[in-house]
Amino acid sequence: MSAHxxxxTSGGGLPIFSRKKGNSDSLPFSIVGSLNGVHMFGRPLNIEVLNCLTDDYSVAWREFEESLVIIGIASGCSIDVLNKLLESVFNAIVLIVGIEETRWTAEIQVNKHSSDIAGFVETILCPENHLIQIVLDSFTECVxxxxxCVLISGKVAAATENWWSLHPDEISLLSLLASSENPTNSKDIPVFLPYKSPTVAFRFVACTLIPEVQLCCLCGPTPILNDIxxxxxxxxxxxxxHIKCSSPVLSRNFPASYCIDGGILGLLLINTTSGKYMISKNPQQNSKSPRAVPTAWTSFVPFSIGP
Structure with missing residues (x-):
């Protein structure tokens, strides 16, 4: 799979940024210009280009706030998934600069890499989750x-009820922000939440407990970072x-004490109510098992994950 x-800008088609993921070559300027031209020159004729399909690629155009046009070209995915990706890219822009700056089409740099299932938040299941939750609730009162929330390798291990009340896209973006650049240093960054607060900034603070484990919170002007x-x-x-004991879970995202039949290649557990999921490749899989089937995931089960 590859994606661009x-x-x-909506008005003049001035480039703001471009990103690609996968092994494909960068798009030639002529193709980029054509993709933008199809959308821009159709507007005076009241023609809105939304998407198109080729034998190998899906292409989608999305305009946001009458200010930015984001174009996606991807192989191996549907138009719905591609549209969700474009929306997430725009939300990442709002997260950093806010909706008002976005409307002014300021030059924005975005680097978003995520393998999350569209619209859901990745979690990790470990026996210590409830103990981490107790300490997290105590910390939340202190600040x-x-x-x-507590992130383990970028996946939510425990979170307050209000954290889960945020839109799944906002939770995913904050998790990405916590692990971006140097994740070992504390972060104290103003952020705009695309759904909850696109005009008024929250203060996002992330502190590293041990390598791969971070504590994140949204707070007001006080307390200062040193006090946090x-x-x-x-x-x-x-x-x-307790936190160190969670490290062995990273390779599979659920406790080693849970034995899975060797005929199951992997698990995908989804809490559709809360918008979160756990995904894992079964380390005990047996390719010779007669129950194994040649698909990426052989189990898709609704499941209650976390509080």
Whole structure:
């Protein structure tokens, strides 16, 4: 699979950014210009180009806030999935600069990499989840915040009820932001939530507990970062053992004590109510098992994940 994302201004087609993922070559300027031209020159004729399909690729155009046009070209995916990707790219822009700056078509740099299932948040299941949740609730009270979570390798291990009330796209974007650039350093960044608060910024703080494990919260102007880091140390100082015990789960995303039949290649557990999921490749799979079938995932089961 390969994908290209191109963002241009709505009015003049000026390039803002372009990104690609996969092994395909970069798109020639002539193709980029043609893709933009099809959309831009159709507008005076009241023609709106939404998408098209070729033998190998899906192409979609989305205009946002009458300011930005984001074009997606991808192989191996449907138009619905591609449209969801374009929406997530726009939400990533709003997360960093806010909706008002987006309407002014300021030059924006976005680098979004995600293998998440569209519209859902990836979680990790480990025996220590409920213990981490207890400490997380205590920390949340200390910093006077209602929105916080613990990420293990970018996947939600525990979160407050209000964190889960955020839109799944917002949760996924905040998880990506926490692990971007240098994840070992604390982050204190103003962010705009595309659905909850696109005009008024929240303060996003992320602190690393141990490598691959981060604590994130949304808060107001106070407390200052040093005080938040102090609260992290005080609340989690006796929980490092529980957090370290979660590390062996990373290779499969669910406890090793749960034995899965060797004929199952993998699991996809989805909580459709909360918009979260757990996905895993079965490390005990047996390719010689007569029950194994040659598909990517042999189990798709609705399941309750977390609180």
């Amino acid at each position: 994302i191109i963002c241009v 006077d915040s209602m929105f916080s 880091e102090h609260s992290v140390l005080q609340c989690f100082k006796n929980s490092h053992g």
